[in-house]
Amino acid sequence: MVIQLPDIPPENILRPPGEIKIETKNLDMYYGNFQALKSVTIAVPSRRITALIGPSGCGKSSFLRCLNRMNDVIAEARVDGQVLLDGRDIYSDDTDVVQLRRRVGMVFQRPNPFPMSIYDNVAYGPRLHTTARGTELNEIVERSLRAAALWNEVKDKLHQSAMELSGGQQQRLCIARVLAVEPEVVLMDEPCSALDPTATFRIEELMTELMENYTIVIVTHNMYQASRVSQYTGFFLSGELIEYNRTEQIFENPADKRTDDYVRGRFG
Amino acid sequence: MRRIRQSFEEQMEKLEQRLLEMGAFVEDMLEKAVRALSEHDVELAREVIGADDTADDMDLEIEQHCMRLLALQQPMSKDLRIIGTVMKVIADVERNGDYSVDIARTAIKLADVAYFKPLVDIPKMADLVRGMLRQALDALVDHDLQLVRQVITEDEQVDQMWDRLRKEIEEIMQEHPEVVPQAASLLLVARYLERIADHTVNVAERVNYMETGELTVLAPSHGSDYDASGPQDQAGEAQ
Numbered sequence: 001m002v003i004q005l006p007d008i009p010p011e012n013i014l015r016p017p018g019e020i021k022i023e024t025k026n027l028d029m030y031y032g033n034f035q036a037l038k039s040v041t042i043a044v045p046s047r048r049i050t051a052l053i054g055p056s057g058c059g060k061s062s063f064l065r066c067l068n069r070m071n072d073v074i075a076e077a078r079v080d081g082q083v084l085l086d087g088r089d090i091y092s093d094d095t096d097v098v099q100l101r102r103r104v105g106m107v108f109q110r111p112n113p114f115p116m117s118i119y120d121n122v123a124y125g126p127r128l129h130t131t132a133r134g135t136e137l138n139e140i141v142e143r144s145l146r147a148a149a150l151w152n153e154v155k156d157k158l159h160q161s162a163m164e165l166s167g168g169q170q171q172r173l174c175i176a177r178v179l180a181v182e183p184e185v186v187l188m189d190e191p192c193s194a195l196d197p198t199a200t201f202r203i204e205e206l207m208t209e210l211m212e213n214y215t216i217v218i219v220t221h222n223m224y225q226a227s228r229v230s231q232y233t234g235f236f237l238s239g240e241l242i243e244y245n246r247t248e249q250i251f252e253n254p255a256d257k258r259t260d261d262y263v264r265g266r267f268g
Numbered sequence: 269m270r271r272i273r274q275s276f277e278e279q280m281e282k283l284e285q286r287l288l289e290m291g292a293f294v295e296d297m298l299e300k301a302v303r304a305l306s307e308h309d310v311e312l313a314r315e316v317i318g319a320d321d322t323a324d325d326m327d328l329e330i331e332q333h334c335m336r337l338l339a340l341q342q343p344m345s346k347d348l349r350i351i352g353t354v355m356k357v358i359a360d361v362e363r364n365g366d367y368s369v370d371i372a373r374t375a376i377k378l379a380d381v382a383y384f385k386p387l388v389d390i391p392k393m394a395d396l397v398r399g400m401l402r403q404a405l406d407a408l409v410d411h412d413l414q415l416v417r418q419v420i421t422e423d424e425q426v427d428q429m430w431d432r433l434r435k436e437i438e439e440i441m442q443e444h445p446e447v448v449p450q451a452a453s454l455l456l457v458a459r460y461l462e463r464i465a466d467h468t469v470n471v472a473e474r475v476n477y478m479e480t481g482e483l484t485v486l487a488p489s490h491g492s493d494y495d496a497s498g499p500q501d502q503a504g505e506a507q
Contacts, residue, residue, distance in 0.1 A: 223344070252348060260345050264346065265273045265276070
């Protein structure tokens with residue numbers, strides 16, 4: 001099979017200054033015979049928010065799921081190329097996938113708390129990955145809930161069911177659950193699409209706070225959200241990374257006409 | 269690819285249309301003001317003064333239109349730059365309307381005064397300046413950077429005309445003290461025209477930003493050496 005490599009001018013794919021946390025090189029991904037990603041090369045900066053935008057089916061979520069090997073669970077999914085986390089290829093044979101997903105956590109579109117108490121939701125990961133119990137575990141739960149800006153709302157009902165929380169609170173709980181295992185990277189796949197505007201702004205504010213300590217990659221359909229929260233934005237189309245640059249550049253003066261059409265909503 | 273924001277695009281077209289209308293309106297004010305001055309036509313001058321309220325209303329209406337598009341449509345990329353540009357240039361266009369009113373007031377003041385020489389250079393300068401304003405706004409709606417460069421070039425011509433005219437009027441004032449009052453007024457009119465050209469350069473520079481995304485000063489030395497060497501006049505204004 002002859003693979004048509006995308007014709008993207010290299011200057012349209014920025015390499016951000018400073019420390020790079022994740023880097024993909026010529027990343028291809030297939031679902032059976034369908035090529036979902038075409039030679040994606042991108043450098044994700046450490047402790048910044050990188051947003052991935054593009055129309056439905058453009059490959060942005062598939063790309064995100066490559067970053068912690070979530071696609072492994074799909075039988076016909078296949079990946080070529082490299083995904084480097086701190087310079088080490090996460091698709092190498094010696095990668096411990098469980099450890100990888102601890103380092104690279106994920107928040108999903110719909111809040112998915114476990115049907116257990118608020119406390120147990122947050123303690124779930126540390127109980128699995130660490131020996132922390134008792135006071136030490138309590139501290140992890142409190143720290144994670146504080147970091148997820150949820151502590152004040154739930155501190156008096158930690159042992160109530162997580163299912164009783166509002167949608168926005170449930171999503172922050174899911175973020176706390178990810179933070180509890182001390183990840184380095186947080187992947188967010190449409191984290192606010194099921195939330196109302198107030199809950200959305202809260203999560204966005206939280207992301208900005210989390211950026212101090214974590215590298216965040218967010219996939220969003222809402223490009224206004226991308227423009228509000230991220231420092232870098234990548235635009236995907238038909239499996240290709242068309243353009244990647246500082247967010248203000250993408251939204252004020254993108255280099256590629258396809259990006260321009262998309263962010264101006266002239267694209268259907 | 270199909271158009272999916274048709275109503276937004278129509279709103280953007282309407283915005284550009286309103287800006288062109290405002291530009292044409294102010295251009296008309298300027299033309300009438302200078303004609304009133306040349307032909308000692310007080311009625312025409314009063315018409316220009318009365319038109320200023322309309323120009324101000326157009327300015328406000330376009331600004332509101334821009335604010336509404338920003339608030340309700342969340343424009344991005346070039347749409348954002350177009351709206352930002354329109355918001356900025358209407359202030360310059362409105363200011364040019366104010367200068368036209370200043371010229372009309374001078375026309376009323378000099379209505380009963382016989383000019384010491386026929387007015388030739390001032391109408392010529394006004395024609396050039398009106399053409400610049402039209403080109404700058406055409407550049408905006410036609411996305412034409414060639415017209416932007418033309419405006420910058422013509423501004424240099426206006427500056428040269430202003431320098432020449434100023435020296436000439438100053439000499440006349442020295443040689444014929446009896447015409448100083450009208451000469452001083454005509455000197456101010458020339459200065460107003462030169463300032464209109466500078467505001468029009470601002471418009472052109474914004475169009476350049478709109479098209480390229482780069483904020484650049486295209487005509488670094490707006491105006492002439494007058495500010496450095498000549499007397500302070502009432503028309504001068506901070507850029």
